[in-house]
Amino acid sequence: MIAVVPSLEELLRDPSRLDNLDQAALAALALKASTAAALIAARLTVAAASSTAPARSAVGFDAAGEIWLTVDEAAPILKHKRRWIYRNAATLPFVKRLSRKSLVCSKQGIDRWLATRRA
Numbered sequence: 001m002i003a004v005v006p007s008l009e010e011l012l013r014d015p016s017r018l019d020n021l022d023q024a025a026l027a028a029l030a031l032k033a034s035t036a037a038a039l040i041a042a043r044l045t046v047a048a049a050s051s052t053a054p055a056r057s058a059v060g061f062d063a064a065g066e067i068w069l070t071v072d073e074a075a076p077i078l079k080h081k082r083r084w085i086y087r088n089a090a091t092l093p094f095v096k097r098l099s100r101k102s103l104v105c106s107k108q109g110i111d112r113w114l115a116t117r118r119a
Helices: 008-013 015-020 023-050 071-078 082-091 107-118
Strands: 067-069 095-099 102-106
Touching: 008 015, 008 023, 067 071, 067 107, 071 082, 071 102, 071 107, 082 095, 082 102, 102 107
Parallel strands: none
Antiparallel strands: 067 102, 095 102
């Protein structure tokens, strides 16, 4: 017998529908939910990066779970000024250029880069 797997919207309306699902159906739903969450986070990252709002904390996460920081947030971690990051962006492996004047920096990339510098 094949169980009908409810949609995520149906589960939000009636969570008791999870009680009738087998382990494979639950795993499939968990995969769908995590994929949807990753896609939403990636879209928020793009929206936040293209926003011109000056005050924001971390730019966000992408689908791979990468944390993206603004140049203002990355500068103290790197112990350099913003200008240094912009000037060296082409050679820094953790920098992603969104436009000619807009950059974001990968938090995990910064950590890896700093670890190689300290070693």
